Amino acid sequence: MEVTKQSVSGTLESSDIMITIEKSTIGNQIELNSTVEKQFGDSIRKTINTTLREFEINNAKVGAIDKGALDCIIIARLKAAIYHSVSDEDKQSEVFKA
Amino acid sequence: MNKKQTFKAFNPENIETKNEAYITHRVENNKIVESLEEAIKATGLKDGMTISFHHHFRNGDHTVNLVLDTLNKMGYKDLYLASSSLNVCHEPIISHIKSGLITQIDTSGLRGPLADAISHGIMDKPVIFRSHGGRAAAIESGVIVIDVAFLGVPSCDPLGNANGYSRDDERANDVICGSLGYAKSDAEYAKNTIILSNHIVPYPNTPFGIPESQVDYIVEVDDIGDPSGIMSGATRFTTNPKELLIAEKAATVIINSGFFINGFSIQFGSGGASLAVAQFLKPAMIERKYKARFALGGISASVVELHEEGLIEKLLDVQSFDLKAANSLKNNRFHQQISASYYASPLNLGAAVNQLDIVVLSALEVDINFNVNVLTGADGIIRGAIGGHQDTAAGARLAVVVVPLLRGRIPCVVDKVNTLVTPGKSVDVVVTDYGIAVNPARKKIIKIMEENHIKIMDLKELYNIAVTMTGIPKAIAYTDKVVGNVTYRDGTLIDKIYQVKD
Known part of the structure; x- marks a missing residue:
């Protein structure tokens, strides 16, 4: 799946994460700013990477401002951001119907 | 025995207060x-x-x-x-x-x-x-x-x-x-x-x-x-639904603990959930025609309201948390200012904490052995105060700790507290939004909870629920340097805080 335009999902409320996704030319890049970086920084990056791979996204720049979101919330916000950043054709994909 | 007294002859010249020099001195x-x-x-x-x-x-x-x-x-x-x-x-x-x-x-x-x-x-x-x-x-x-x-x-x-x-x-x-x-x-x-x-x-x-x-x-x-x-005007009751849920559960525990009787005494520690417990106890007090004999500690608006409504007879105030409490101390006869020693000194057997039936306390972390941390955050950095936590937990007949299971992604029920402040031995009940745990050593409380059909969970069970949602946090990295010595109320060393490594 190809990221074609920038999109944003989530908020800066406590327990939420705000994710910005846009096109990249040098593979996947993640820029994470988290209130729980020390405890969960690596885990959050892993969750984002795994989700990107699930959608076969290989050229995306992901900016994430995390206020202590649980994994399920991170995945949901990232999926929403991906949905709004891909082509109409990709939006029909099975992965969004699950 | 009195000292043997000898008397010198009275001399009016010795009444200095009537000397001109003394009067001038007194005025100045x-x-x-x-x-x-x-x-x-x-x-x-x-x-x-x-x-x-x-x-x-x-x-x-x-x-x-x-x-x-x-x-x-x-x-x-x-x-x-x-x-x-x-x-x-x-x-x-x-x-x-x-x-x-x-x-x-x-x-x-x-x-x-x-x-x-x-x-x-x-x-x-x-x-x-x-x-x-x-x-x-x-x-x-x-x-x-x-x-x-x-x-x-x-x-x-x-x-x-x-x-x-x-x-x-x-x-x-x-x-x-x-x-x-x-x-x-x-x-x-x-x-x-x-x-x-x-x-x-x-x-x-x-x-x-x-x-x-x-x-x-x-x-x-x-x-x-x-x-x-x-201070703020009046510490407002929390509107956070999670804190209200915890407060309501804590009130249920207190009402059914056997310590909720006419003439009981209580302290509400600082923190939204803790202060909100008062609002859930009030209807039960009115219904049963119970009055509290006294409330202790940091006094805030909610306690003052109960006092002014006649539901708490006396207030013992070591620290007024808001304007309403300060004004109550100024205006209400039975709102008494007390010293730290009167409040909680372990050298003072008559300390008010030892007269306390119930205390509701907040926490940053509680571990599966009921130990409480109120000093260091999940990142290992100091961000709190012991306050009267150790004192009231030790003194009160029922020490209830209220804590959310999670704060954001941080589990607050953990396997081992970051910094040991209040030992589990002095904590009786832990109330979270996901369930209530009673210290296994408190057989009487467990029995009375069971009789009143209040569901009790194991703290390990609550810990497992927490980490299932959050994942296991990465351990904090420290250096060998001690930056804080944490003492217990008797002056002994209970834990050390180390420098965090960045």
């Missing part, structure tokens, strides 16, 4: 000195000595910074800073540590930039953390010898009768703090007490929190603190 003689510098010089303060402060102005305090700046200008070094607590507003202490003015700190807690700097190893000597009762005992037993106490107060007369409000001079209530509980112990035991006040009122300033007999010098200053940082 008061304890007000021209400047803080002059007062400091008069005390004979030397490098290496101990100075103390109270924290009744909380985050609006200007006294500590004013005094330390003055001491710095006067060239002092190597002072031991014993404050009943320190707050975010005390960031300037960082520069006084760097300059060598302050070489050791003794406090109930640390917050903000100062706490952060200390967690990152700015001091050579570890900070000593004490509970409010532990501090009182250390002062009483001479473990802490206060050479000079600098006590900021909202009202003081020229002879030193000082208070956290004034009953007859409304000007003094612009900067009101209510109870002077922690300052009382300092004034009583300090070798020298300097009062700093922005309102000198006519003698006698009754009622007073600190009597003139304990005051040596008075300095009039323009500004002791910022009222908006000292």
Whole structure:
């Protein structure tokens, strides 16, 4: 799946994460700013990477401002951001119907 | 046995009070000195000595910074800073540590930039953390010898009768703090007490929190603190549904604990859920026609309301949390100001905490063995205060700790607390939004909960629910350097806080 335009999902409320996704030319890049970086920084990056791979996204720049979101919330916000950043054709994909 | 008395012959010449010289002296003689510098010089303060402060102005305090700046200008070094607590507003202490003015700190807690700097190893000597009762005992037993106490107060007369409000001079209530509980112990035991006040009122300033007999010098200053940082109008009940859920569960536990009887006594610790428990107890008190004999501790608006409605007979106030509490202390006959020692000293068997039936306490973390941390955050950085946590948990017949299972992604029920502050042995019940756990050693409480069909969970079970949602947090990296010694209320060392590695 190809990221074609920038999109944003989530908020800066406590327990939420705000994710910005846009096109990249040098593979996947993640820029994470988290209130729980020390405890969960690596885990959050892993969750984002795994989700990107699930959608076969290989050229995306992901900016994430995390206020202590649980994994399920991170995945949901990232999926929403991906949905709004891909082509109409990709939006029909099975992965969004699950 | 009385001393054997011998008498000298009476001589009217010895009645000095009627001499012209004495009368002139009495009119002129008061304890007000021209400047803080002059007062400091008069005390004979030397490098290496101990100075103390109270924290009744909380985050609006200007006294500590004013005094330390003055001491710095006067060239002092190597002072031991014993404050009943320190707050975010005390960031300037960082520069006084760097300059060598302050070489050791003794406090109930640390917050903000100062706490952060200390967690990152700015001091050579570890900070000593004490509970409010532990501090009182250390002062009483001479473990802490206060050479000079600098006590900021909202009202003081020229002879030193000082208070956290004034009953007859409304000007003094612009900067009101209510109870002077922690300052009382300092004034009583300090070798020298300097009062700093922005309102000198006519003698006698009754009622007073600190009597003139304990005051040596008075300095009039323009500004002791910022009222908006000292207290809010009234601590409002939380509207956070998670906190309300925890509070409701805690009230259910209390009502069914066997300790909820007519004439019970209670303390509500600070924190949204803890303070909200009162609102869930109230209907049961009215329905059963129960009155509480007294409420203890930090007093806030919710407790004052119950007092004014006749549901709590007496208030024992070591620290007034909001304007409503301070005004109640000023206006209500049965709202009594008490010292830290009266409140919680372990050397004082009659301490009010030992008369307490029920206490509701907050926590940063609770572990599966009921141990509580109220000092360090999940990142290992100091961000709290012991307060009366250890004292009330040990003294009360029922100590209930209220804590959310998670704060954001941080589990608050953990396998082992980061910093041990209040030992599990003194904690009876832990209430979370996901369930209630009773200390297995409290067989009677477990039995009564079962009889009342209140579901009890194991803390391990709650821990597992937490980490299933959050994942296991990465362990905090520390260096070998100790930045804090945490004492238990009896003065023993209960844990150490290490420098965080970044």
